[in-house]
Amino acid sequence: MSATPHQPTVTEREARQVAEAAREQDWRKPSFAKELFLGRFRLDLIHPHPMPADEAAQRGEEFLAKLRDFCETKIDSARIEREAQIPDETIDGLKDIGAFGMKIDTKYGGLGLTQVYYNKALAMVGSASPAIGALLSAHQSIGVPQPLKLFGTQEQKETFLPRCARTDISAFLLTEPDVGSDPARLATSAVPDGDDYIVDGVKLWTTNGVVADLLVVMARVPKSEGHKGGITAFVVEAGSEGITVENRNAFMGLRGLENGVTRFHRVRVPAVNRIGPEGAGLKIALTTLNTGRLSLPAMCVGAGKWCLKIAREWSAAREQWGKPVAFHEAVGAKISFIAATTFALEAVLDLSSQMADEDRNDIRIEAALAKLYGSEMAWLMADELVQIRGGRGFETAESLAARGERAVPAEQILRDLRINRIFEGSTEIMHLLIAREAVDAHLSVAGDLIDPDKTLSDKAKAGANAGVFYAKWLPKLVAGPGQLPRSYGDFRHQVDLSPHLRYVERSARKLARSTFYAMSRWQGRMETKQGFLGRIVDIGAELFAMSAACVRAEHLRTTGEHGREAYQLADAFCRQSRIRVDELFDRLWTNTDDLDRKVVKGVLSGTYEWLEQGVIDPSGEGPWIADATPGPSRRENVHRPIR
Numbered sequence: 287m288s289a290t291p292h293q294p295t296v297t298e299r300e301a302r303q304v305a306e307a308a309r310e311q312d313w314r315k316p317s318f319a320k321e322l323f324l325g326r327f328r329l330d331l332i333h334p335h336p337m338p339a340d341e342a343a344q345r346g347e348e349f350l351a352k353l354r355d356f357c358e359t360k361i362d363s364a365r366i367e368r369e370a371q372i373p374d375e376t377i378d379g380l381k382d383i384g385a386f387g388m389k390i391d392t393k394y395g396g397l398g399l400t401q402v403y404y405n406k407a408l409a410m411v412g413s414a415s416p417a418i419g420a421l422l423s424a425h426q427s428i429g430v431p432q433p434l435k436l437f438g439t440q441e442q443k444e445t446f447l448p449r450c451a452r453t454d455i456s457a458f459l460l461t462e463p464d465v466g467s468d469p470a471r472l473a474t475s476a477v478p479d480g481d482d483y484i485v486d487g488v489k490l491w492t493t494n495g496v497v498a499d500l501l502v503v504m505a506r507v508p509k510s511e512g513h514k515g516g517i518t519a520f521v522v523e524a525g526s527e528g529i530t531v532e533n534r535n536a537f538m539g540l541r542g543l544e545n546g547v548t549r550f551h552r553v554r555v556p557a558v559n560r561i562g563p564e565g566a567g568l569k570i571a572l573t574t575l576n577t578g579r580l581s582l583p584a585m586c587v588g589a590g591k592w593c594l595k596i597a598r599e600w601s602a603a604r605e606q607w608g609k610p611v612a613f614h615e616a617v618g619a620k621i622s623f624i625a626a627t628t629f630a631l632e633a634v635l636d637l638s639s640q641m642a643d644e645d646r647n648d649i650r651i652e653a654a655l656a657k658l659y660g661s662e663m664a665w666l667m668a669d670e671l672v673q674i675r676g677g678r679g680f681e682t683a684e685s686l687a688a689r690g691e692r693a694v695p696a697e698q699i700l701r702d703l704r705i706n707r708i709f710e711g712s713t714e715i716m717h718l719l720i721a722r723e724a725v726d727a728h729l730s731v732a733g734d735l736i737d738p739d740k741t742l743s744d745k746a747k748a749g750a751n752a753g754v755f756y757a758k759w760l761p762k763l764v765a766g767p768g769q770l771p772r773s774y775g776d777f778r779h780q781v782d783l784s785p786h787l788r789y790v791e792r793s794a795r796k797l798a799r800s801t802f803y804a805m806s807r808w809q810g811r812m813e814t815k816q817g818f819l820g821r822i823v824d825i826g827a828e829l830f831a832m833s834a835a836c837v838r839a840e841h842l843r844t845t846g847e848h849g850r851e852a853y854q855l856a857d858a859f860c861r862q863s864r865i866r867v868d869e870l871f872d873r874l875w876t877n878t879d880d881l882d883r884k885v886v887k888g889v890l891s892g893t894y895e896w897l898e899q900g901v902i903d904p905s906g907e908g909p910w911i912a913d914a915t916p917g918p919s920r921r922e923n924v925h926r927p928i929r
Contacts, residue, residue: 313726318641318833319651323724323826325763325798327791329774331647332833335841336640338402346403352383353407357414364683366415367698370541374928377455377497380422385411387451389426389435394447396431401577401639408581409588416702417542419585421455424493427578428571428710429456430500430521437519437562437570446500446521454499455928457524459489459548460571463914467715469504469517469568473914474550476505476520478513483520483560485528485553488914496534496544497928498524503550504567516565520555525927528553530919539701544926547912549919575710576650577642582706583635583660589703590628590664593671596694597621600675611674620670626859627663629852630831633838634659651723652830658716659827661706668700714820721819724826725812728805731755737810756802763799768792779843781853783836786860790829793867797825800874817879825870828863835859 313320318331338346360379366372380386388404390396399407404426412419426432431450434442450456465471474487485505495501501522509515522529533547562570601612601621611617638652672679675696678686683693707713731752740748767773768791777783801822805812812819839856843849888894 313648315646315648317648317651319655319826319830320648320723320726322794322829322833323651323797323801323822324727324759325795327766327768327787327794327833329787329833329837332637332641333837333840334844335637335837336644338400338640338643342400342403342643345397346399346406349384349388349397349399350403350406350410353385353410356380356383356385357411361411361414361418363415363695364693366417366542367695368684370536372415372417372421372542372544376418377421377928380418381452384451385422386425386455387431388422390431390447390451391435394443395451396447397451401580401642402636405580405584405587405635405639408584409591412585413588413592415542416585416589416699417540419588420540420543421494423581423585424458425450425456427581428458428502428574429494429498430454430502431456432578433502433519433561433570433574434521436573437566441558442521442561450500455494455497456500456502457492457494457498458502458571459492459495460504461491462488463490463547463912467712472504472506472517473916474503474505475916476507476518476555478507478510478557479554481557483507483555483557485520485522485550485555486916487550488916489548489550490914491535491545492531492548493543493545495524495548496531496546496924497926498544499927500524501548502561503555504571507564514564517567518564519561519567519570521559521561522553522555524925526553526555529925530921530923531925532919532921532923534924537705539698539704546924551916551918576653579653579657579710580635580639580642582710583631583656583664584639586660586664586703586706587628587632587635589699590624590631590667592699593667594621594624594628596696597624597671597674600694617674620674622858623862624667624670626855626862627667629838629855630835630859630863631660631663633834633856634831637834637837651720654711654716654720654723655823655827655830657710658713658720658823659831661703661709662713665700665703665707668696668703672696672700714816717820717823718816720823720826724822725801725805727755728802760802763795763802766791766795768795777836777840779853780850781857783839783853783856783860786832786857786864787836789860789864790832793825793829793871796871797822797829800871804874815879817877817882818874821870821874825867828867828870832860832863 316328316331318328321328321331356379361376362373384397385407387394387396388399388407389401390398392398408419408423411422429450430446434446438446446454460469460472462473465473474485474489476483476485483505485503487505489495489503492498492501501524503520503522504517505520507513507515507518528551530549530551531546532549535543535545535547537543537545561567598612598621601617602610604611606614612621634656638649638656641647641649641652675694678691678694679696682697683695687693711719731748768788770788772784773791774784774787777787804815804818804822808815835856839849839852842852
């Protein structure tokens with residue numbers, strides 16, 4: 287696919303360099319997940335389960351009670367689905383109770399909720415209406431409040447955060463028509479002009495962009511005298527002259543989503559609205575997402591809880607062959623999967639969120655794993671619910687109600703959840719992102735060995751450093767507590783979870799050995815082995831989820847809250863997860879990756895074009911990617927601020 291005339295032409299190596307420069311390079315705090323990928327099962331980093339402070343918990347519970355009342359009395363999810371729009375009065379009501387300022391500090395007019403309670407709130411409101419969950423999440427997790435909290439000046443915080451807490455809706459604008467997960471080709475420009483920047487370009491899939499008052503915009507500043515240049519973040523007033531929302535996009539799910547196409551034509555942005563220095567935009571975006579990503583699995587947890595409720599109620603009421611369908615093994619297995627997986631997802635979410643609040647650990651991998659695992663498993667749970675419901679699962683809630691049955695929107699939740707495997711980093715991109723962090727220790731000591739641009743002396747030095755590192759590291763992967771039958775004995779009660787933790791410890795070492803072997807085998811070609819890397823990450827995600835489930839079960843046992851039942855659910859989840867892990871380990875080396883690459887070449891070269899004969903393509907006319915050439919808009923502005 288060729289670049290459009292204004293699109294920067296970027297080589298694969300240049301694209302990798304841009305992405306690498308945006309990474310947080312250092313690990314100043316411990317990371318449970320990073321240690322797991324290195325073969326070290328640091329249970330001490332997550333057990334005992336961290337807890338919120340009493341005052342934070344009280345404030346959070348008080349808001350959850352208020353939010354529950356609002357969701358039950360003021361949100362009409364069927365209307366939102368029917369009209370494909372969240373009513374203005376609903377958004378105004380959310381503003382009134384402070385839902386737009388959940389994560390904003392109280393000194394700026396927000397509620398100052400912890401990450402734990404912010405996520406509990408998103409799980410609740412997202413179950414009432416996924417579109418509202420997306421609205422609030424995009425506003426606070428990646429919109430103006432989060433990057434300003436982390437990187438904004440005091441003046442910026444005082445100017446914008448009170449507005450975001452009560453009146454203004456914000457959006458995050460990075461993606462462009464021909465730029466997704468490869469930001470090196472970003473085309474939107476911000477040219478310095480005195481005390482301002484002049485912004486030109488087109489942004490796609492701007493969640494909240496149709497109704498936003500404030501925008502976080504990523505644009506490329508050209509390098510010039512006095513300007514370092516590079517991709518830079520700005521806060522932009524959505525009503526500025528030259529901004530046109532050209533389209534309100536429609537999707538298979540999240541029908542109330544205010545997502546659009548936004549064009550900038552010579553938009554003047556004051557330099558004081560720049561977030562951080564020039565060139566820091568991608569780093570700001572990635573750092574914002576480190577905790578911002580937790581909002582998405584929060585809504586996946588809410589979806590899992592709802593799927594479990596409907597599966598339980600329906601499977602008890604529906605009878606086939608003389609007994610409720612739940613007691614037929616084929617259906618019961620699906621219910622068990624939904625229950626066990628919901629327990630594990632909540633365990634992963636609460637653990638990651640509490641670690642984010644405590645700020646003792648670096649959770650960039652944990653948050654990414656939570657997003658990856660939550661989005662994939664929630665989709666599977668919703669799919670199983672549709673199957674349990676049978677024909678009623680495929681029927682819309684409106685149709686069910688019209689013929690006198692309970693209006694259960696099972697097909698809607700399947701449609702609504704599908705985007706989560708794409709939002710905020712697709713599953714495929716998350717695999718690569720997490721894999722890069724997982725092998726960081728290896729690249730730190732041996733990266734120069736496989737870098738073709740390094741000199742022989744650099745390679746020799748890297749070889750010496752690698753030798754020292756691996757001489758200490760590799761022997762530790764041979765044996766560990768997972769081989770001792772009485773390890774992790776404090777997880778042995780009515781149900782014994784200690785074998786699962788021993789399995790995690792053994793599997794972590796096996797995972798690290800597999801990664802080392804692959805790096806030795808493929809060296810510089812390792813980054814092209816995306817199938818292998820994806821399975822490595824999926825194994826790590828399962829091991830993290832098993833660990834979190836066991837720690838949560840023990841926490842609930844010690845606090846007297848459903849401890850026995852929690853142990854049963856953790857045991858069921860771990861047994862299910864271990865089957866998946868064993869299969870993934872087998873597929874590391876027994877797979878069709880090489881054959882798949884050959885087939886792909888054949889498909890793209892037209893070798894198999896004969897296979898496409900005999901069908902009609904109902905697609906319309908037009909280019910695969912819309913033209914995004916800068917210039918004035920020729921379309922009506924559909925921007926609709928809510929006041």
